[in-house]
Amino acid sequence: MSRKENCLFSGLIASLSLALDLEENRKLYHAWRVALLSWPISKIICPREAGIIFYGALLHDIGAIGMDDHIVHKAVHGTTDAIEIRRHPQRGAAIIKIIPELKHAARYILEHHEMWNGSGYPKGLKGNEISLGAQIIAAADLFDVILRRVGKIPLEGMLNKIRSYVSSYISEEIFGVLLQVLTTDFYNQLQSDQGLEEAMKEVLKKVPPPSEKLNDTTSTTSALAAVIDAKHQYTAGHSERVALYALNIGSEMGLNLNEMEKLQRAGLLHDLGKIGVPRSILDKPGGLTKEEFGIIKKHPQGTIDILSMIDVFNDIAYIAGGHHERVDGQGYPYGLYRDEIPLMGRILAVADAFDAITSNRPYQPTRNKEEAFRILQKNCGSQFDKKVVEAALEGLKDVDLI
Numbered sequence: 001m002s003r004k005e006n007c008l009f010s011g012l013i014a015s016l017s018l019a020l021d022l023e024e025n026r027k028l029y030h031a032w033r034v035a036l037l038s039w040p041i042s043k044i045i046c047p048r049e050a051g052i053i054f055y056g057a058l059l060h061d062i063g064a065i066g067m068d069d070h071i072v073h074k075a076v077h078g079t080t081d082a083i084e085i086r087r088h089p090q091r092g093a094a095i096i097k098i099i100p101e102l103k104h105a106a107r108y109i110l111e112h113h114e115m116w117n118g119s120g121y122p123k124g125l126k127g128n129e130i131s132l133g134a135q136i137i138a139a140a141d142l143f144d145v146i147l148r149r150v151g152k153i154p155l156e157g158m159l160n161k162i163r164s165y166v167s168s169y170i171s172e173e174i175f176g177v178l179l180q181v182l183t184t185d186f187y188n189q190l191q192s193d194q195g196l197e198e199a200m201k202e203v204l205k206k207v208p209p210p211s212e213k214l215n216d217t218t219s220t221t222s223a224l225a226a227v228i229d230a231k232h233q234y235t236a237g238h239s240e241r242v243a244l245y246a247l248n249i250g251s252e253m254g255l256n257l258n259e260m261e262k263l264q265r266a267g268l269l270h271d272l273g274k275i276g277v278p279r280s281i282l283d284k285p286g287g288l289t290k291e292e293f294g295i296i297k298k299h300p301q302g303t304i305d306i307l308s309m310i311d312v313f314n315d316i317a318y319i320a321g322g323h324h325e326r327v328d329g330q331g332y333p334y335g336l337y338r339d340e341i342p343l344m345g346r347i348l349a350v351a352d353a354f355d356a357i358t359s360n361r362p363y364q365p366t367r368n369k370e371e372a373f374r375i376l377q378k379n380c381g382s383q384f385d386k387k388v389v390e391a392a393l394e395g396l397k398d399v400d401l402i
């Protein structure tokens with residue numbers, strides 16, 4: 001595997017992790033801090049697993065996606081008993097198995113809330129029954145939960161607070177290594193956005209690839225799409241289908257190979273920004289309040305923001321984020337008019353709508369292809385581009401609805 005491909009994968013996972021921590025208009029960096037602190041601890045305790053522990057740490061709270069309040073807040077506010085929250089390690093482990101290259105991280109994620117004295121969850125494991133990777137992630141998680149609760153305090157005070165959890169939450173051994181690696185400089189670096197970005201850049205250069213097999217953009221992108229769709233039952237397979245429908249329309253319109261490849265990646269990742277939208281809103285049957293709709297409407301901007309952060313996805317950010325624009329200028333996030341919307345964005349709008357109409361959603365009965373075509377035609381020139389709809393009627397007429 002080339003260095004570039006590894007950077008793509010690790011960069012993507014780091015961006016996904018940051019996306020999971022996005023709140024309103026700010027980055028929380030919780031998972032980044034946990035991963036950045038886990039890395040030097042693992043390098044000392046179990047260097048051969050440091051890479052996979054790092055990935056596990058980046059995604060340790062992925063099972064909390066879609067929860068109304070971010071898991072971190074619940075932990076900070078002391079309501080960790082909620083049943084829903086206690087399920088996030090299992091959910092996270094199940095989601096991470098979707099990416100075969102990361103399956104070894106599943107155990108660390110499953111056990112990251114186990115406690116040294118056996119009073120953690122989900123299994124109540126004790127001492128070294130808990131995998132080392134999970135112990136390390138738990139210690140780094142504890143650090144960040146305390147940091148977020150107490151704010152900026154001198155390192156000495158922080159270490160004292162963590163020390164009070166030795167033997168209950170974490171082991172003496174892990175604490176000893178944490179003492180070694182958490183220097184004043186590193187501690188300060190973890191507390192500034194710029195410091196975190198720099199530290200992440202450095203680690204990403206060093207972290208080993210999770211697997212030799214991970215050798216193309218498409219399989220990595222597909223794995224991510226599956227993670228996005230895992231958020232709730234109604235979107236299972238949605239991103240794959242939108243990519244497929246878009247390709248059918250694109251080939252009908254005579255796009256070249258390079259454009260088709262872009263279109264596929266944009267289709268797979270178009271709803272990346274939905275990762276930040278609570279499940280209760282996405283799954284809500286019946287009408288949404290103005291406020292809830294406002295939250296949903298932010299997701300294409302989220303997609304643009306996340307994809308823009310990754311070099312190899314810069315070129316598809318505005319295509320993917322253009323799938324809710326309308327040719328009459330009434331769409332979002334920018335209200336672009338006709339050709340101002342990238343052509344591939346207009347294609348995605350039709351592919352996305354076609355799947356939304358023909359798949360089972362909580363707010364509507366499933367409709368067939370003919371009905372979908374009628375709806376597309378009816379909204380031609382207002383919501384959808386006329387030429388794209390014409391290509392869709394041709395390109396999708398023989399497609400099997402999955």
Ligand SMILES: [Fe+2]
Nearest residue numbers: 060061071112
């Ligand atoms: Fe957690």
Ligand SMILES: [Fe+2]
Nearest residue numbers: 030060061141
């Ligand atoms: Fe966490």
Ligand SMILES: [Fe+2]
Nearest residue numbers: 270271299323
């Ligand atoms: Fe969308």
Ligand SMILES: [Fe+2]
Nearest residue numbers: 242270271352
């Ligand atoms: Fe979508």
